[in-house]
Amino acid sequence: MAIKITDECINCGACEPECPNNAIYEGAVDWKASEGTELKGTVTLTSGLTVDADAPQEPVSDDVYFIVTDKCTECKGFHEEPQCAAVCPVDCCVPDEDHVESEEELLNKKAFLHGE
Ligand code: SF4
């Protein structure tokens, strides 16, 4: 399943550079599907959301760092474990029970994001 960041986040920023999909953003920052991926033009993401890959999207949180679910593969295909959870000093990167995905689905998402 995807990982989410809870409101216990202390905004330290340690997780952001560790994400292989650029799925992590600082609070109140617009995100883009194209950042850290090979996505171009109009794309339909795993959730069914259709966006222009280069168009800025509304932040998921205005207060703390957040993870874009459609870009999180739980690090599958890159690392053995979620890198954000591994570096977070307050353990607030946790499984998102609302977005449960199988390993196969996560690997397919990784392939979709990176044009493989
Ligand atoms: S689990 Fe991996 S892919 Fe998902 S947000 Fe954390 S670092 Fe990024």
Ligand code: SF4
């Ligand atoms: S590492 Fe943890 S506390 Fe630091 S910004 Fe990321 S989620 Fe927040």
